[in-house]
Amino acid sequence: MRNHFHLKTLAVAIATLSIASVTNAAGLDRSGQDVTAFFQDGTYAEAVYTYIDADVSGYDSANTNPSQNAYERGDKTGDIAEAYDFFRYGVKADINDTFSVGVLYDEPFGAAAEYTQSNFVSQGDLDASISSITDGAAPSLAAAQAGIGALAAGETAGVLTAAQQAQLDGLRGAVAVAQAEASTAGENTNVEVRSQSLTGMLGMKFGANKNFQIYGGPVAQRIQAETKLRGLAYGPASGYTSTSNPDMDYGYIAGIAYSKPEIALKAALTYRSEIEHNVDIAESYPLVAIRAVAAGATVEQATALSNRASNYEITTPKSVNFDFQTGINPTTLATAKVRWVPWSDFVITPPLYNDTSKISYGPDGLNLVEYTDDQWVVELGLAKRVAPALAISGTVGWDSGAGDPTTSLGPVEGYYSVGLGAKYNLTENWAVSAGGKYLWFGDAKGQLPSDKLVGDFQDNDGFIAGLKVSYQAK
Known part of the structure; x- marks a missing residue:
């Protein structure tokens, strides 16, 4: 007689607690956009709480000259990763033996980072800023202005040598950076990105034994962001501030799944579309x-020019998730997850920031955030029923990151992880799951959009804790 591996007793405690963040994974990936709640048998509902605390620290660059990209080890940055938490909810029901419906909520993309020391904090000291940028050649604002005055006449007359012109441009740049520093004295560099997503799903089973299922539906996504760049690390961009108002836009999800209940096998391939947001943004840029x-x-004209309210596009990336599980024996379940996100196609290009950068970096200007590589995530797990109402699980995982060097607002190159969890069936229908993961983050250099290296981040780690309450009735 063939054994049947009932999912109710084999369910994995935290297999669906995907983990990702701008401070501990590739790009802005946060929740992993898990959809496995939709593949549970019968009527199913879950509420998941996840808490992430990462330690991301390193050293800034002692080279604060905006025209030189080379990295020189400087002072400690302190921990820049802010702890954060988020929720995920899912509800699924069968209309009949062919059709199923579901609604999923998660917070797919996000960032939370703040520098509280080092060259990423505005000091507001004009003389110290100028001396640092000019390597002491102009030890004060007065000296820099005197140097500019001495060379400006020669520039007007067209008699400066190339070296003298370079010196003049350097002094002017140093004064501009120092003045931008002074306008935001004592402020920290920080970034915060928040998103929410609501997904509606309709599935249809087909085949002789209803083993196959196609599914899809609309996705509503809301996103907002705030950014402050401060300190000598950002050179002329120090003092830049932007606030993107919340924007709601829409995409879709589609996929195909296969199941074989006799061995608790389920496999699903899920595609999520990119979603284009038209975002209202307010920017302030002292350099302008x-x-x-x-x-x-x-002064009034200059102030008006340096503050702009406008509209721009952010396109959150498409993604592909593969979810797999199969029974190994009547009490043991194996799981696998694979996720791909093309972060190399993703950019954030605020209008005022981009327009200002065109003066120094050509007609295309610079993006505020961009990545060089696509993200791959792989997680493997085993779950074991150790008592009629208790199952335990373990996972190992790998995230490729999205390139190194990477943005200074999220200087991590992927991670390795291990996790443990447990699920306890309180009643026939209700269960509670809890677990945690430990992550070893990949080393990365922090880089500005201009390609200047401003930080080196090594030997960092973090942990994740999760709690899930679920209901299932067949």
């Missing part, structure tokens, strides 16, 4: 005002 005043504008 500094340049405007130098060109003869009044």
Whole structure:
């Protein structure tokens, strides 16, 4: 007689607690966009709480000259990763033996980072800033201005040598950076990105034994962000601030699944579309005002130019998830997850930031955030029923990251992870699961959009704790 591996007793405690973040995974990936709640038998509902605490620290660069990209080890940055938590909910029901419906909520993308020390904090000391940027050649604002005055006449007359012109440009740049520093004295670099997603799903089973299922539906996604760049690390961009208002836009999900209940086998391939957001953004850029005043504008005119409200596009990336499980014996279940996200196609390009950068970096300007590689995530797990109402599980995982060097607002190159969890069936229908994971983060250099290296982050780690309450009735 063939054994049947009942999913109710083999269910994995935390197999669906995917983990990702701008501070501990590739890009802005946070929840992993898990959909496995939809593949549970009968009527099913779950509520999942996840808490992530990462330790990401390193050293800034002692080279604060905006025109030189080389990294020189400087001071400690302290821990820049902010702890955060999020929720995920899922509800699924069978209409009949062919059709199923479900609704899923998660928080797919996000970031939470803040520098509280080092060259990523604005000091507001004009003389110290200028001396640092010019390697002591101009030890104060007065000295820099005197140097500019001495060379400016020669520039007007067209008699400066190439070396003298370079010196003049360097002094002007140093003064601009120092003035931007002074306008935001004592402020920290920080970034926060929040998103919410609601997915509706309709599935249809087919085949002789209803082993196959196609599914899909609409996705509503909301996203908002705030960014502050501060300190000598950001050179002329120090003082830049942007606030993106919440925007709701829509995409879709589609996939195909196969199941074989006799051995508790389930496999699903899920595609999520990219979603294009048209975001209202308010930007402030002190460098714009500094340049405007130098060109003869009044303070009022310069202030107006350095603050802009506009609209731009952010396209959150598409993704592909593969979820697999199979019974090994009547009390043991094996699981596997694979996720791909093309972060190399993702950019954040605020209009004022981009327009200002065109002066120094050509007609295309710079993106505020971009990545060089696509993300791959692989997680393997085993679950074992050790008592009629208790199952335990273990997982190992790997995240490829999205390139190194990477943005200074999320300087981690993927991770390795191990996890443990347990699920206890409180009643025939209700269960509670809990677990945790430990992560070893990949070393990464922090880089500005201009390719300047501003930080080195090594030997970092973090942990994740999760709690899930679920209901299932067949």
